[in-house]
Amino acid sequence: MATGRTHRPATRSRGIPEATVARLPLYLRALTALSERSVPTVSSEELAAAAGVNSAKLRKDFSYLGSYGTRGVGYDVEYLVYQISRELGLTQDWPVVIVGIGNLGAALANYGGFASRGFRVAALIDADPGMAGKPVAGIPVQHTDELESIIRDNGVSIGVIATPAGAAQQVCDRLVAAGVTSILNFAPTVLSVPDGVDVRKVDLSIELQILAFHEQRKAGEEATTGVAAETAVPAAAREESGTDQGPDGDVPAVMPA
Amino acid sequence: MATGRTHRPATRSRGIPEATVARLPLYLRALTALSERSVPTVSSEELAAAAGVNSAKLRKDFSYLGSYGTRGVGYDVEYLVYQISRELGLTQDWPVVIVGIGNLGAALANYGGFASRGFRVAALIDADPGMAGKPVAGIPVQHTDELESIIRDNGVSIGVIATPAGAAQQVCDRLVAAGVTSILNFAPTVLSVPDGVDVRKVDLSIELQILAFHEQRKAGEEATTGVAAETAVPAAAREESGTDQGPDGDVPAVMPA
DNA sequence: ATGTCTTTGTGAACGCGTGCACAAAGATGG
DNA sequence: CCATCTTTGTGCACGCGTTCACAAAGACAT
Incomplete structure (x- = not known):
């Protein structure tokens, strides 16, 4: 990673x-x-x-x-x-909050590997008021307004961000301000944090792109060794062919249902 | 990563x-x-x-x-x-199959970042016959039996594994045998593949553990500099306190619903 | 055309991570 | 108690990746 x-x-x-x-x-x-x-x-x-x-x-x-x-x-x-x-540090219990309960957030909440090795999901937080109270993985989702109190009351120091990219930095700032010092970020953005805060990033899209690079190279190697794709098309290419989704850059790790 | x-x-x-x-x-x-x-x-x-x-x-x-x-x-x-x-290699279209449509697999299928940058979900595959035909993210889930034909018919070279750890190697073998040469693995297992096949791994649990390490070190640093946790407990500690989930080692990236 | 100013492209030094290869340590058998 | 055999722990060398620092290249104004 x-x-x-x-x-x-x-x-x-x-x-x-x-x-x-x-x-x-x-x-x-x-x-x-x-x-x-x-x-x-x-x-x-x-x-x-x-x-x-x-x-x-x-x-x-x-x-x-x-x-x-x-x-x-x-x-x-x-x-x-x-x-x-x-x-x-796995002999102690680490309370963790997950912010952004979309598809991915829900998947994370259900992830068995968390609980079984020293990590405890202390709370699920989402900005959508309609989600509040709705249980996911047996834990009721709470509204973003309560983020600060949740962090403080539970002594949470590790936060997981699974929000859309647009909200990630703001959520990150609030987490840090409330006392979180380690963040696992699933949103496709570069988070800026003060010194003393650790950020680890998981980016599905990036992983696939790296694979695509190697895949392309393999294909180009065994086939025409002289590579025929070297034609230098000026620009304008790669127009974001308006998919149902908006421009990827701002797409969340997964859309909140 | x-x-x-x-x-x-x-x-x-x-x-x-x-x-x-x-x-x-x-x-x-x-x-x-x-x-x-x-x-x-x-x-x-x-x-x-x-x-x-x-x-x-x-x-x-x-x-x-x-x-x-x-x-x-x-x-x-x-x-x-x-x-x-x-x-x-993003100027061409990469058909991708996702195997294991549990919580995580479904989240991946819904992930907007895939489609928007050259990746197309060609098929969703799950071992549960009950899932067959059920649409996820607008794509009907297909049974594992059809894995080989799907790969070949669509010319798929990139596969995503989101199955439980126990099934990952087997799925991997079948993918590779059918022609897949790049794999993105979400299952918590070490996959062994023949030369020429690329594997990238995403492991949520590992990321959290790395954060926990730094978190512990931070805590131990600012508090008692002499570290009081150095007491060498013999062993027997860290007994897998039978959580609802089985032993983590075999837990899938996310349980298939 | 010439000089100035900005920003790239890269040579070189350094540090981390990896892997080899072997000496030290201990178990095991006689 | 000694010899042998296994496996650890590590000194050393090598290579990749990062960073510094600067010369070369071009834009732009005069």
């Missing part, structure tokens, strides 16, 4: 590199699966294969956490699960 | 670095917004600010595409929009 890397000179998070942090959840998932199968220990080789990474990388990653392995044997699964959970 | 970087030694994609490719969609979005406001030209400084990146980085990125700017003036917005679109 894609991070808003809004502050902090990357590394020096107590020594743990950012790239390593991003892989810890991956290891944790693989370890949890092993734990369920009651596997007592794993070698770096096995675990690396399960997580889809290089074993040397995995060992180096773990070395940042400390020496939790036993040479000649491997890593104790349960112990490692606990250590990584603790390192990631 | 997170890529399956399954093949290819990264760079050398005709010279364009992977990191640059990942930013092109960002620039494109900012440029499209400018285009709509009929702004004729932008400087690297302005555009960089709009896209949330460093201006030197942006200029270097564009330099990989060619010399499309005019010194002393900046970049022609329309021309650049076209060039980037072409580079990303």
Whole structure:
């Protein structure tokens, strides 16, 4: 992904590199699966294969956490699960609010992976007064007016933005002002936040465009190696052929129903 | 974000670095917004600010595409929009199939950003026979049995997996066997694919965990600098306190309704 | 035509991340 | 207790990506 890397000179998070942090959840998932199968220990080789990474990388990653392995044997699964959970801050409960209960917001609210790993959906918030009180995933939607009080009363520090792009920055500002210091942004916009606030971005459209790039290259490679699409059309091309949806730039992660 | 970087030694994609490719969609979005406001030209400084990146980085990125700017003036917005679109392969239409029409799959089907930028949802596929024929986002859901014929008949090369984790690899295998060479995976699993197939992964749970890590560090920093949470609890902790949902590891990106 | 001013394009330095390859550590068997 | 064998932990080198800083290029005014 894609991070808003809004502050902090990357590394020096107590020594743990950012790239390593991003892989810890991956290891944790693989370890949890092993734990369920009651596997007592794993070698770096096995675990690396399960997580889809290089074993040397995995060992180096773990070395940042400390020496939790036993040479000649491997890593104790349960112990490692606990250590990584603790390192990631998953031993405590993180109340989370989701703002923008459209299709995506609702999907997120129903997402099982949230609750099962230290995250608790404290509230669902939407600007549409018609949504207020309507339960989604068993939680009644609340109106944006109550955003500040919800944040403060529940001690929420993590917010998820699933609003249309146009509303994202405003929602973000209110979240931050109310005390939120970490934001997961699904709206297709660049959010600007003060120092000390972390933003991570998930953008479906961007992911697809990256795939399209590689796809095009593959196609152009195997077919005409000389590439026939190099014709330099001046401009005017790529006119937004008025689809039902407005110009993409302002389209929400998903339209509020 | 997170890529399956399954093949290819990264760079050398005709010279364009992977990191640059990942930013092109960002620039494109900012440029499209400018285009709509009929702004004729932008400087690297302005555009960089709009896209949330460093201006030197942006200029270097564009330099990989060619010399499309005019010194002393900046970049022609329309021309650049076209060039980037072409580079990303967005001037052609990419038929896409979405497999797994649960909450998330439905949200994706309704996502406006797909259709508006060269991507067309060719079909929605789900394993539940009860879903067959039921329209989602105006498109009737089809049964998994027809997966192969759909792919072939529509010439689909990009597939989106939004199934539970347990089904993801199997779906992936079938997609690849049928001719799909790019996959966007929302299921929390590591997919293994043959060389030549690109996989990109979007994992909501992982993003939140990364945020939690930084959040914890912030909290531990400002409060007790000596960190009081360093108490080394042996193990046994972090018992999956049987939530309604099963163990997260196998939870789908979102449960099929 | 010439000079000034703006902005691009890029050479070079630096830092992070990755992967190799091996020494150190410990288990295990005799 | 010693030898052997497995697997960790890490020093080192390499390459990608980022950033600085500046020369080259062109617009624009005079």
